[in-house]
Amino acid sequence: MLKPILYKEWIKTRWYFLLAILVSIGFTGYSLLRVNRVIGLKGMEHLWQVMLERDVIFIDLQMYIPLIIGILLAIVQFVPEIQQSRLKLTLHLPYPHYRIIAVMLLYGILVLLVCFVFNFIFMSVYFIGILAGELVKHILMTALTWYIAGFTGYLLTAWICLEPTWKRRILNIVIAVCVLRVFFLSAVPEAYNSFLPVLIGYTSLTVLLSMLSVYRFKTGQQD
């Protein structure tokens, strides 16, 4: 039963998926063009010097892009489900309720993964050609926190969308903003390195929040 659920999610989100790929690649491409311009104007030595001495990573422009992509994906995927109580249709399918939601979330995570991995590969290929391995790792590890924030933003927005009452939804938004703020407390590159496993752990746990919203929907909570 995995196939038809994934098919439905694909129909719903395919144009957004294309847009997300284009926008994220666009921002990554623009960041890399800036790096290229620095090299063109001031030379490779200057680039290395700035990176080593001033801790500049040149991809700051992308900081909030994965988060925005994750949040918008959840909106595109789950708002149609909650409009006109369409979730009733989905939960009426002859398949366990929580497994349906898990498959829907898995689809979203895969879409983000494809989108983010594509960007990571794009950046890696470019930087490996011009920078030392340590500097490439420095850039990618800094960006990794933002990409994890993208997954967390997606899962928290899914939780908010699936919540059946507005009062609780507003509370969920406040909690989600506080949780997501944690990902952007420090602008120092690689500041989160030792904290990344905890962030990944938190992100994995947020999957359960959508199940809580569905449970509330099933018990008849409504405005």
Added chain:
Amino acid sequence: MYMESVIECKNLTHYYGKRLIYENLSFSVPQGRILGLLGKNGTGKTTTINILSGYLRPRSGECLVFGENVQTMNPARRRDIGLLIEGHVQYTFMNISQIEKFYSQFYPKWNKDAYYELMEKLKVAPGQRISRMSCGQRSQVALGLILAQNPELLVLDDFSLGLDPGYRRLFIEYLHEYAKAENKTVFLTSHIIQDMERLIDDCIILDYGKILIQQPVSTLLDNLRRFTFTVPEGYSWQIADDKFYHPSLIRNHIETYAFLKQEDVEQELREMQVPYTELKCENVNLEDAFIGLTGKY
């Protein structure tokens, strides 16, 4: 084979906050019958459908469908239940062939021809998105999907909402033909009672907090009558008698409903010393019966 009752709701009690919707509501729907749930706004029709579909946990009581509690029902059992949500809600981001392809994979008894037969009548292209269809066309898509699912039980919430008379008639004729030919059980609500009369075998009339009546429509219409009579100017009807439903006095004419024959009413009125003249007895249709039993207000 299934038990005789496809639906069995026992002692349902539900509140929204402190507002009681109903208390100890019990009813059952036998296999092969089309049952309509009638009630004014706010009497709990959609609440009952939501409980029956497993989207609302009642404060107390339980609802069994095919002998299984809806709250803990085996998910595979939902293959035998076709659900139409109020407003013919469907996945509007799909087109008519995508939605057929999607649902067909869940239901082993899927009858593609039943769906496309109905779609041909709509004269829409297979690539037309459901969101760009009229409410009437969407109702046919929703009905076509249920017919293709070929469930044993159909639960339809306010199936006539938003439909013009043509589409309502088409919906009713298709549904009735299908349910009778295939011996399906149908549980439905609608706010247009004339539609129900063409379709249903049995009715439940809900009043605030309780069931007023549950019986075959033919029995109800054979036994309930409307009585009108004239009383002297200034006379006020103050008789509390549970044999007469919702008597209304306009000028010097009284209208009331009762499960009595004319001679029994005459006797009752005489015993109550009502100074009546020009007593008229009429048979009623389902809408009259509904208004007679629940009142105009």
